[in-house]
Structures are given as C-alpha cells and as structure tokens.
Amino acid sequence: MAHGNSGPRNLRWRRFTPLHEGVRVPDPSIWAGSYGPGVPLHLEYGDETLVDQLENTIGRFGDRPALEFLGRSTSYTEFGDQVARAAEGLRGLGVRAGDHVALLMPTCPQHLVAFHAVLRLGATAVEHNPLYTTGELKKPFADHQAKVALVWDKAVKTIAPILRDPQMALQTVVTLDMTQDLPLAKRLALRLPVAKARATREEMTAAAPGFPKFADLVKAAPLDPAHPRPGADDVALLLYTSGTSGTPKGVPLLHRNVVANCAQGVAWVPELKYGQERWLSSLPMFHAYGLTVGLLCGIRAGAELVLLPKPDTALMVDALKRREPTFVPGVPPIYRRILEEAKRRGVSMQSMRFSISGAMALPAELVQEWQSATGGSLVEGYGLTETAPLVIGNPMNQPRPGSIGVPVPDTLVRIVDPENPGQEVPLGERGELVVKGPQVFGGYRDRPEETAEVLDADGWFRTGDIVTMAEDGYISVVDRIKEVVIVGGFNVYPSEVEEVLRSHPSVQEAAVVGVPDEDGHDEVVAAVVAAEAQSIDQDALGAFLREELTRYKVPRRFVPVEKLPVNPMGKVLRREVADLVKKS
The missing domain is CATH 3.30.300.30 (ANL, C-terminal domain)
Known part of the structure; x- marks a missing residue:
C-alpha cells in the first residue's frame, strides 16, 4: 500500500503530543501512515465562507453545469445569478444579517438557491425535514423563532398552524413549486389529463393560494454586490438533533466549520478532477451528511450536482443512465437498490468511481458487489451533526471492511474511559470516541448545561460511541452510548x-x-x-x-x-x- 503522508507504521497509541495540562492526544502520524496517496495531513482554511466557496467555484467554472434536475441543467453562472436575485428578494421581505430563515424543501435547485441566498445576506439557514408533522416542527420553531420560512408547497398545510400560532415568531411563508425546476417538456406533460401525470403532479406540488412564491423572489434585481457579507465566524447553518432527551437541540455550525469540512472531504479524494465530476445528490439537505458531503463538497470541487428530490430507485438509475455520475454519497440501502435496479434494467454502473457511505454500518459483501459492478471504490465514513459531519473515513484506495476508517486531515481523536473522559484507554481496548477539529461545533444553541456534558473547554467533543483503534489508526465502532x-x-x-x-x-x-x-x-x-x-x-x-x-x-x-x-x-x-x- 502506498502512502501519501507516510509515517512510521509502528507508532504506539501511547506516543502523545502535549496539548494542555491533564490531557494528551495521540500523535496524528499513527493514522497518517494509513492515508491514501496525495491526502495531506494538514490543510489551510483561512477565513473562507460558504458564500466565498460558491463564488470561487463560479469564477473558475462559470460555464460548467452546476445543477441538473430530472433533465434540466443550470450553469454555475446562472446559479450565482439566481442566488443574487433570491437574496435581494429575501432582503425585500426583511431578512437581515443574523436572522434565522427556515427551509422546508426537498433536494432541488430552488433549495440550493434559497440556501445560498440566505447565507449571502449573513442570515442563518435552518434546515427542516419537509415531511415532518406540525407537532414535530413546533419545538424547533419555538426555539429558533424564524420570521420567514421557505416551504415546499406540499408542506404548507403542515406549517400553517405555526404561522397562525401567536406564540411563534413566524410571519411570512414563501412557497416553492418543485415542478418549476423541471424541463419545459416535463412541465407540460404534467398538465396532461391522464392518471400517471396527475399522480406525479400531486406527488411533486400542491396548490398554495395566498402565499408569496419563491419563483417571484428570483425575479428581483440582483443583490447589490456591495451588500455586507458574512464572516467565517457567523452561523451559517442550524440543524436540530434530539439526543437521548427527545427535546430538539439546535446545532449551530459556523461558516468556518462547514467550509473546513468541505475542504477535508474534497482533500480525502485527491483523484477528483475539478470541474469535471458529477455528484449524484439524492440525500436530503436537512441532514448534515446530505448537505455537506452530498452537495457542498461537490460545489467546492466544481462538480455538476445531479439533484433528485428523494432517493427513489427508479430516479437514481434514470440519473445514472442520463448523466453517468462519478461520485455517489449514500447509505447502504441506496447502494443495494441501485445495484438491483441497474442490473434489472441493464444500465452500466461503470461511471461511478467514488462512493462514500455513512450513517449506518456498511456490509462487506455489499462493498464487494458494488466495486465489482462499478470498478470504483465504496468506502465507509463516520460523522455527526455536531461535526458538520465528517470526522473519520476509509481511504479510497484501502478501505477496511468493518472499520469506519481513520481521522480526516486536521482531526484529532482520543479513545477514553466513558466514566472518566480525561483518561485514555490502552490501544485496542474499548473506549468512548472524543474528537477535535475545525469542523467541530461550539455548543448547542442556548443549552449551556447540555453543551458542557459533551464539549470541554478545549473543544473536545464526546461522540457517545464506543470504539476501538488498531495500531495503524483504523477505528471500529463496537457500541453506542446514545440510545438513538x-x-x-x-x-x-x-x-x-x-x-x-x-x-x-x-x-x-x-x-x-x-x-x-x-x-x-x-x-x-x-x-x-x-x-x-x-x-x-x-x-x-x-x-x-x-x-x-x-x-x-x-x-x-x-x-x-x-x-x-x-x-x-x-x-x-x-x-x-x-x-x-x-x-x-
């Protein structure tokens, strides 16, 4: 095995670099020796924001396809123009720097535009599952107190009680018709008086009279380029996680956190061809994995994002046949369904060079089947909402079945006694995984006590997962403290x-x-x-x-x-x- 950052392979876990009194961390070269060729141990981040990341990509690849949605393509220059217009439209609705703007939409071009428009104004995008019930949304809305929500028109009935609730801050709901993102021919076909067209139309959109339309926001003049921009330490994204308490906790992620994770994710695959890859983006944006790895890493690489409103098997294989994606983030059931449907339909899978699986254990037999069908790599990674999410991954050239891999660049890990997190366990023994890096959040929103339970003053985050580490740095999850x-x-x-x-x-x-x-x-x-x-x-x-x-x-x-x-x-x-x- 070749190593991009080769180091002594016989380093022991007990070789430490002092950090501060009472806590020592392992020398990262223990796992850097297992890195793939060309993967750096350290990266330079600066003060880049997600707004800068998109604009940098537009500057490099403006004429390249940015978004493809069921046959309709948008270039990076067109994408940037829509973001600027939507930002001006939102400014006209009163959105200001520091505000929270709730987003409840499937994965589609308008969602990407809305997300970046919110960020351009210096506001925070609060992502929600558009399929949640009113009851599931009440607690997070009471917490973040967004005044404006951008909502899929099929979810308007769900959000309406919150809009009418005097205890909530919500004042304006802007609706999104996902069919507006379709090619003209498909939009016309949906109007046909046939059962199939009617069923598809009802699945994608619903009447929402009386509400402003997102399509009208994008008709505004572009935002003044001189409008103040967000800084790296501003909150870009707010996601909610409940932990074992069942009460939703807000996880604020700074521009700095998410940009760092995008840089780490892209650096993990040095074979990527900037401006030439095609990302199959079927994961939801309200999930940190779907947002960062499934979309924002692709933007950093100048990739074409082949967007799907849901991870539907037929849609995924249609996209495979239509656009030949090269990078496929997913979860094991997605890979299994693609394999079965592509085989049934006789669709080649040879375009998919890189695939990374998360959120659940990846079976070794599935890896073998996938790699045999694609000729590419399928590796398992690991992350959490609080870490933006990626912290550990298998190298693309040397995955180890049953392992989540090794820490990504600039990420430190310790394996500690869960009852005494200041005490590391010996190499190979079970302990709780604690992590530190530029992607780790700074604490739950307005929850100092719960923050103190998982995050110490030096930025070490307790994951709640019990793991072991091998001598070459590969980590395996063996149990969960959290009851999720x-x-x-x-x-x-x-x-x-x-x-x-x-x-x-x-x-x-x-x-x-x-x-x-x-x-x-x-x-x-x-x-x-x-x-x-x-x-x-x-x-x-x-x-x-x-x-x-x-x-x-x-x-x-x-x-x-x-x-x-x-x-x-x-x-x-x-x-x-x-x-x-x-x-x-």
Whole structure:
C-alpha cells in the first residue's frame, strides 16, 4: 500500500503530543501512515465562507453545469445569478444579517438557491425535514423563532398552524413549486389529463393560494454586490438533533466549520478532477451528511450536482443512465437498490468511481458487489451533526471492511474511559470516541448545561460511541452510548417516539429500541404496557403515530409486555427491552 503522508507504521497509541495540562492526544502520524496517496495531513482554511466557496467555484467554472434536475441543467453562472436575485428578494421581505430563515424543501435547485441566498445576506439557514408533522416542527420553531420560512408547497398545510400560532415568531411563508425546476417538456406533460401525470403532479406540488412564491423572489434585481457579507465566524447553518432527551437541540455550525469540512472531504479524494465530476445528490439537505458531503463538497470541487428530490430507485438509475455520475454519497440501502435496479434494467454502473457511505454500518459483501459492478471504490465514513459531519473515513484506495476508517486531515481523536473522559484507554481496548477539529461545533444553541456534558473547554467533543483503534489508526465502532436508533440513515430518538406513544389512551408505558432485521439493519420496535382495562391494537397504534411522527419513526412492531425492565433507580434497561422484544 502506498502512502501519501507516510509515517512510521509502528507508532504506539501511547506516543502523545502535549496539548494542555491533564490531557494528551495521540500523535496524528499513527493514522497518517494509513492515508491514501496525495491526502495531506494538514490543510489551510483561512477565513473562507460558504458564500466565498460558491463564488470561487463560479469564477473558475462559470460555464460548467452546476445543477441538473430530472433533465434540466443550470450553469454555475446562472446559479450565482439566481442566488443574487433570491437574496435581494429575501432582503425585500426583511431578512437581515443574523436572522434565522427556515427551509422546508426537498433536494432541488430552488433549495440550493434559497440556501445560498440566505447565507449571502449573513442570515442563518435552518434546515427542516419537509415531511415532518406540525407537532414535530413546533419545538424547533419555538426555539429558533424564524420570521420567514421557505416551504415546499406540499408542506404548507403542515406549517400553517405555526404561522397562525401567536406564540411563534413566524410571519411570512414563501412557497416553492418543485415542478418549476423541471424541463419545459416535463412541465407540460404534467398538465396532461391522464392518471400517471396527475399522480406525479400531486406527488411533486400542491396548490398554495395566498402565499408569496419563491419563483417571484428570483425575479428581483440582483443583490447589490456591495451588500455586507458574512464572516467565517457567523452561523451559517442550524440543524436540530434530539439526543437521548427527545427535546430538539439546535446545532449551530459556523461558516468556518462547514467550509473546513468541505475542504477535508474534497482533500480525502485527491483523484477528483475539478470541474469535471458529477455528484449524484439524492440525500436530503436537512441532514448534515446530505448537505455537506452530498452537495457542498461537490460545489467546492466544481462538480455538476445531479439533484433528485428523494432517493427513489427508479430516479437514481434514470440519473445514472442520463448523466453517468462519478461520485455517489449514500447509505447502504441506496447502494443495494441501485445495484438491483441497474442490473434489472441493464444500465452500466461503470461511471461511478467514488462512493462514500455513512450513517449506518456498511456490509462487506455489499462493498464487494458494488466495486465489482462499478470498478470504483465504496468506502465507509463516520460523522455527526455536531461535526458538520465528517470526522473519520476509509481511504479510497484501502478501505477496511468493518472499520469506519481513520481521522480526516486536521482531526484529532482520543479513545477514553466513558466514566472518566480525561483518561485514555490502552490501544485496542474499548473506549468512548472524543474528537477535535475545525469542523467541530461550539455548543448547542442556548443549552449551556447540555453543551458542557459533551464539549470541554478545549473543544473536545464526546461522540457517545464506543470504539476501538488498531495500531495503524483504523477505528471500529463496537457500541453506542446514545440510545438513538438509525433507520435508513436517519436518527430515531426513542424518547420522542415514547412520548407520543404514552399519549395514546391504551398505553400506560412504552420503551422503544432498535432491533436488527434480517439484513442486519435496525428497525424500530416498541415494548408497550397497556393501560388498565385496555389492550394493544397494533394497527390503531401505528395509525395514531403516523399522524404525529414521520413514517420512518413509527415502530414496525408493538410488543405487549406486563412491565418494563428497570434498574433500582427506575431507569428503563433498554438492552433488556431489546432482548425481550427479540424473543416475541
């Protein structure tokens, strides 16, 4: 194996570089020796913002395709012009530097334009899942108090109660019609009085009379280039994560954090050809992985972003046939579905040179099948919302099955005793992963106590994952301290589901856990104690939860139990719950 930053391979974990009194960190050369050819150990970041990143790419590749959406192409110069016009339109609505602007949209060109327009004004983009229910959105909206929301027209009914709520700051909802991003021929076809066209139209758009349209914002004159710009230490992005508490916590990411992660992600693949790659971007923008790796890294590389509103199998293989993407960020189920559908349709996969998987474990047999079909690489990486997200990845030229890889440039890691995070564990032993780097956030929004639980004064972030490290720096996840369940790459927080379950009159108590299915992927299962004189109706509970929660959060099974296993303090023992439901 060749090494871009070769160092002594026999360095031991106990070789440390002093950082500050009481804490020592490993010499990064322990993992730099496992880097791929040409990957640097350190990068220069400066004070670049995401606004600068886009403008730099426009300056280099203005005539190149930037966005492709179901057959319609937009150049980088056109993209930049739309951003400037949308920024002026938002300024006319009163958006100012430091404001929060909520975005609830699928992945599409207008979403990318809106995101960068918000940033150009020095405001913060607050990304939300457009499929969330009103109940799921109330707490984050009460926290960030956005006055303006840019909303997919199909989600207007969901956001309307928040707009009418006097306790909320929301004053203006601008609607987005995703069909406006389609080629003219497809827009006309959607108007045909046939069942298929009607079904597609109803899936993509809905009437939203009385609300201003995003398409009209983009008709504004471009923003004055002299308008003040954001700085690297301004908050670019606010995402929400619930952790084990079930209460949404805002994760502010500075321009500096996200730009650093884009630079790290692109540097991780030195074989990229700037201005020539094509990114298959099917992951949602409300997820840090989908936003940073799935889109913003591509912009930094001057790539064409082949955008899909959702990771639909047919749409992905259509895009493969139409644009031959070269870089494919995803999660294991996406790769499996592409393999099966491309084989069924006889579509070549040879264009896909680089693929990086995250959010859940990547099976070794899937890697072999993918690499055999594409001739390219499929590697597993690791990240968290609080780290923008990428912190660890497998080198493209030397992935190790079962491992999440080694720390990316300028990222330090320690493996510590979870009960005593100031104490490192010996090499090869299990411990909690703590990380530090330019991509790590500075703390939860208005949550100093919860910030102090995971982030120390020197910037070390506790991930909540139990890992081991090999002598050459490769890290493997062996357990999770956090009780989050990962379904299809998305986090499901048990306490959130349990809170809704307990509100049903037939339920006295509930505990939600993740249980591996036949493919080894987690599915959500609930152990339920029935209320007095009540019984558990699987269908009724499922229907009730689907009214309150996004579908992927709803348990696949409800297992009736007489009582939940608890410790002497009354805390539910989730491992025992998992054993209980597995036997049912």
